[in-house]
Amino acid sequence: MALDFSIIPGILPALLLGARLTVQLALIAVAIGLVIGSFVGIGRVSGNRVIRTITGIYVDFIRGTPLLVQLFLVYFGLPSLIGRPVPPFTAAIAAMGINSGAYVAEIVRAGIQSIDRGQMEAARSIGLTYAQSMRYIIFPQAFRRVIPPLGNEFIAMLKETSLVSVIALEDLLRKGQVVITRTFRPFEIYMAVALIYLVMTLAISRLVAWSEKRLKVVD
Amino acid sequence: MIRTSGLQKSFGSNHVLRGIDITINPHEVVVVIGPSGSGKSTFLRCLNLLEKPTAGQVFFRGQCITDPHVNVNEVRTEMGMVFQRFNLFPHMTVIDNITLGPAKVRGVSLEEARETARVLLDKVGILDKENAYPSELSGGQQQRVAIARALAMKPMAMLFDEATSALDPEMIGEVLDVIRTLAEEGMTMVIVTHEMGFANEVGDRVIFMDEGVIVEEGPPEEVLGQPQNPRTQAFLSKVL
Numbered sequence: 001m002a003l004d005f006s007i008i009p010g011i012l013p014a015l016l017l018g019a020r021l022t023v024q025l026a027l028i029a030v031a032i033g034l035v036i037g038s039f040v041g042i043g044r045v046s047g048n049r050v051i052r053t054i055t056g057i058y059v060d061f062i063r064g065t066p067l068l069v070q071l072f073l074v075y076f077g078l079p080s081l082i083g084r085p086v087p088p089f090t091a092a093i094a095a096m097g098i099n100s101g102a103y104v105a106e107i108v109r110a111g112i113q114s115i116d117r118g119q120m121e122a123a124r125s126i127g128l129t130y131a132q133s134m135r136y137i138i139f140p141q142a143f144r145r146v147i148p149p150l151g152n153e154f155i156a157m158l159k160e161t162s163l164v165s166v167i168a169l170e171d172l173l174r175k176g177q178v179v180i181t182r183t184f185r186p187f188e189i190y191m192a193v194a195l196i197y198l199v200m201t202l203a204i205s206r207l208v209a210w211s212e213k214r215l216k217v218v219d
Numbered sequence: 220m221i222r223t224s225g226l227q228k229s230f231g232s233n234h235v236l237r238g239i240d241i242t243i244n245p246h247e248v249v250v251v252i253g254p255s256g257s258g259k260s261t262f263l264r265c266l267n268l269l270e271k272p273t274a275g276q277v278f279f280r281g282q283c284i285t286d287p288h289v290n291v292n293e294v295r296t297e298m299g300m301v302f303q304r305f306n307l308f309p310h311m312t313v314i315d316n317i318t319l320g321p322a323k324v325r326g327v328s329l330e331e332a333r334e335t336a337r338v339l340l341d342k343v344g345i346l347d348k349e350n351a352y353p354s355e356l357s358g359g360q361q362q363r364v365a366i367a368r369a370l371a372m373k374p375m376a377m378l379f380d381e382a383t384s385a386l387d388p389e390m391i392g393e394v395l396d397v398i399r400t401l402a403e404e405g406m407t408m409v410i411v412t413h414e415m416g417f418a419n420e421v422g423d424r425v426i427f428m429d430e431g432v433i434v435e436e437g438p439p440e441e442v443l444g445q446p447q448n449p450r451t452q453a454f455l456s457k458v459l
Contacts, residue, residue, distance in 0.1 A: 122365075124269065125295055126296070126371075127293065128292070129292050
């Protein structure tokens, strides 16, 4: 059977609609991840051992189990616990947001720990509190260092969203599958799906590289 | 002004300070010398509690600051510290490095903090660099900014932790000049250094430390000129 890419223009609108959901999911997931990850990342370097342990367990659990299992836990498992169904979109952003939070936490932790110890000591030695030292000295320097890994996390999340196709959310991959059942052109359509993912991830990595250059610090 | 009693510090099984008792009087310049690993930097860092002593007490102006109820941040505003590696804040200009403490900790208005900062920059001889970033300065200039940053808090005492050890030889002099001026003005100072000539010149008292204890102390001409303890003699014969 010969390849026939002439069908692509006709199904492109459907795929792009799916791509929109994919981007939405990734954006919301990483936004949730940023909020969770910032707090957890700071908790990971806390002087309080209880906080360090709790945040450590969260990070280990999330990073040590597959996202697909986490998604099933929320979408199929949680309803039996709370006695009512969880809508697929809610389940998807909850599972992916909590997942992303653990990865962002590690990025934040590494960013904070990459700042020379002497910076904290100098800040404390002029009488700044721990919180003030974090706010004025550590965070501004760490922020510049976490931009590139955060960009990578967003790219990873964008690709991982393809897992939601198994809980019937019409993301880019799922749209492709639907179209295939109509056209019987799996290779051409999966190729088109892959290329749309590629265009999106390339665009993001360019954006990250650009912002990295703009934030180039003097150190 | 500063007094320690039975001060001890361990890092795991490494017993770095084995009981230090010392009294530092107002306006006194105490120079601490000793081989590397003797605990002199740790001792200095225990004075403003950058290191938490394992045992013993530190008193500052009569108050026991190792007491857990003491506000350590307040105490630190009164004890300026200068580090071997300068530790300037690289994302801030020179003047912002200096005004941060007074503005955020002391609550001084930014205008007033800037005025004080300029006076201090003038004093350390780099008034023209106020808007430069630390990375644009030489090591000697950075260390002078670090001294100005500590002085901006108007501390009662200054601690110098090998302040010239990371500097190229031609820049050591300019930093020592600033410290010398402070000594002449009567600042209470504890100086950890390897510069024996400087120790002799500005020190009111020299402390020789080895293996976590004070081996010998006294006026510089005695400790450096006629050391009594064989360990002091051995150390000085190597460095002089």
